[in-house]
Amino acid sequence: MAEISTTGVAAGRLSAREYVDNFSDLHPPLAKNKARTEADRCYFCHDAPCMDACPTSIDIPLFIRQIAADTPDGAAETIFTSNILGGMCARVCPTETLCEEVCVHVAQGNLPVKIGELQRYATDHAMTSGAVTFARAADTDKHVAIVGAGPAGLACAHRLSQAGHKVTIFEANEKPGGLNEYGLAAYKTTNDFAQSEVAFVLSIGGIDIEYGKALGADLPLDDLAKNHDAVFLSLGLAATNGLGIAGDDLDGVKDAVEYIAELRQADDLATLPVGQNVVVIGGGMTAIDIAVQIKRLGARNVTMVYRRGPEQMGASDFEQELALINGVTISHWAMPTAIIGDNGQVAAIDFERTQLEGGKLKGTGEAFTLAANQVFSAIGQVLDASSLADSGLALEGRRITVNEDRKTSLGNVWAGGDCVVGGQNLTVSSVDDGNVAAAAINAFLTGKGE
Ligand SMILES: Cc1cc2nc3c(=O)[nH]c(=O)nc-3n(C[C@H](O)[C@H](O)[C@H](O)COP(=O)(O)OP(=O)(O)OC[C@H]3O[C@@H](n4cnc5c(N)ncnc54)[C@H](O)[C@@H]3O)c2cc1C
Ligand code: SF4
Known part of the structure; x- marks a missing residue:
């Protein structure tokens, strides 16, 4: 275990095993029998609503039928023909607000067909087998x-x-x-x-x-x-939006996207600085991602603070749930007003409660303070x-x-x-x-x- 410094920030808070477990696949890949059983749940709807809900209009009933028929490479070809990054989309699409949201099973009170996980099964298979390739047309000289x-x-x-x-x-x-x-x-x-x-x-x-x-x-x-x-x-x-409040230049105040990029490029997660008390400002996907990842890096208390309510958050219900099950606290209706330092290092952050007045967000005058050794700003990119x-x-x-x-x-x-x-x-x-x-x-x- 790492020494916690006087600033409350330390690297290497976890054991090697914990880093591996905390950063392994969120959804482990489906095994062949599970994929075929899941594919058999599809009704292969004629006017499949999932196809309309997919921004790249993948022929979802067709690729699921191909998985059911045990031809995963054919399924992958169907996917890649519409979406050459179908492998990554299978991993990161918020399916609960796209294809899976409109699955006919949902209207019947059942869980949707796991379209994203089936898509991953097929695309992973093809990327390993090398069976799906694309050819170029004759050179056009353009x-x-x-x-x-x-x-x-x-x-x-x-x-x-x-x-x-x-x-x-x-x-x-x-x-x-x-x-x-x-x-x-x-x-x-x-x-x-x-x-x-x-x-x-x-x-x-x-x-x-x-x-x-x-x-x-x-x-x-x-x-x-x-x-x-x-x-x-x-x-x-x-570029990213800054907080624009007093103290936002203190050590320990960082842009979430910047920290995530460092995390993604780190050869060793144990080298990343992690606070004991971490506050994340924002309510979108980036805010959830930094909150969950910093918690999984060993932060003790992580609080996400968002200026509006849960319904207005950019993060989907699934993402909000993910944060909660990872032990992140989500606090709504509050905005940061100042960051308090101690010897140049962030120590706490002040907030004012907010409310809607005539459709406009206003401060209520009620204040509170959270202890913070790290503050991440995740309030949008431009x-x-x-x-x-x-x-x-x-x-x-x-x-x-x-x-x-x-x-x-x-x-x-x-x-x-x-x-x-x-x-x-x-x-x-x-x-x-x-x-x-x-x-x-x-x-x-x-x-x-x-
Ligand atoms: C933290 C985070 C988590 C996210 N999680 C999800 C998720 O789970 N699911 C999801 O669907 N979406 C997610 N998104 C959104 C998704 O990543 C983006 O919508 C998507 O990557 C946008 O693709 P793009 O090609 O437009 O831009 P980018 O992926 O941003 O790529 C732009 C490229 O242009 C390059 N570039 C920039 N400026 C210049 C320049 N002047 N000259 C040359 N090159 C330049 C950049 O280096 C970069 O390689 C997330 C975004 C963030 C920030
Ligand atoms: S997982 Fe994404 S790419 Fe695949 S069908 Fe659903 S919305 Fe389209």
């Missing part, structure tokens, strides 16, 4: 630049390469995958799955990735658009618009304006994923944006579109 190798960029690149276009992805980071690699909770994507999946996507050929290349002063959008036949922007939301300065691209509320084809205001530039207006902040909807943009770009390059 070259598309993509900015950002996250889910939207990778999905778009794969579709364009399939159509015979050459693709270069410019990626600011050292590794591909975007938030699949740096953001998702570690227990949702174990064993370096994000990188195995990128290798699978790139195995089609025709896609180059240039790392350490950031759109901005050294790589202006103008130049990319001039030197390529089309451009797809899939930058994600690289587009880093500095990379688009002087580009002339139309923005709206710090996201890129696009039409239904994900076309921007500039001639040969499309955009998708989290960085666009209407972005759903989900892996699967980012994949859908990549698919939609690729279809529109292909039509443009082959003279069948704008």
Whole structure:
């Protein structure tokens, strides 16, 4: 066990076994017999509502029938044809608010078919067997630049390469995958799955990735658009909102996304600093992810504080439940007012209770204080618009304006994923944006579109 420092923060709070157990698969993979039994529960509905609820419109009844018939690689081909990142989506989609929410079993008072877990069974099988491959069409001599190798960029690149276009992805980071690699909770994507999946996507050929290349002063959008036949922007939301209250610069106050990225890249979880008392500000998926992971790293008390009620939280019921069963306390209707330090290190955080008055959130004047050795801010991410300065691209509320084809205001530039207006902040909807943009770009390059 680690020494707890005077600041209440320490690394290595757990045994090696505890780290392994706490960060193993959230949902262990289904064994073959369990998968086939689960597949047999599907009614194979004719107008399957689950297909409409899936942003990438996977033919769910078909792939489940293929699993029932013991052809998991065929099932995986069905999935990958609609969603090349179907392996990651199977792990991280909030299925309880997407495909599984509308399963006909639910209306009958039963548990839904475990669509996500069946999808994982099929895609894992195919990625191990290597049985599903995609071929490129004849080379078209067209070259598309993509900015950002996250889910939207990778999905778009794969579709364009399939159509015979050459693709270069410019990626600011050292590794591909975007938030699949740096953001998702570690227990949702174990064993370096994000990188195995990128290798699978790139195995089609025709896609180059240039790392350490950031759109901005050294790589202006103008130049990319001039030197390529089309451009797809899939930058994600690289900047975060700060708390903007006194004390938010104290040691121990940190952005949740930054800490999660360090956790995801850590060779040894025992090196990460973990407070005894941790407070998380926010009510979305990122807030839940940091709260659960810091608890699983050995924090004693973790409290999530959200300024509105449970119904307004961005995190789904399942995610909220996950936090509670991991021992996280969720406190609603309160906003932080100041962070208190002791020798430059966070020691406590002050809150004011909130309520709705005429539809507006207001402080009630009632105050309380929580002891805190670490404070994580998880109050939203925004587009880093500095990379688009002087580009002339139309923005709206710090996201890129696009039409239904994900076309921007500039001639040969499309955009998708989290960085666009209407972005759903989900892996699967980012994949859908990549698919939609690729279809529109292909039509443009082959003279069948704008
Ligand atoms: C902590 C956290 C947990 C999440 N958990 C879930 C979950 O469980 N389920 C779910 O469905 N969704 C989850 N999400 C949301 C999901 O990860 C995103 O919606 C999705 O990754 C967005 O894909 P994207 O391709 O638009 O952007 P990103 O994944 O953000 O990828 C953008 C890429 O662009 C690169 N880039 C940025 N700026 C530049 C530049 N100027 N030049 C070049 N490259 C650049 C970045 O390095 C990155 O690789 C989570 C998000 C966070 C932050
Ligand atoms: S991609 Fe996600 S939403 Fe679509 S069927 Fe699979 S698990 Fe459901």
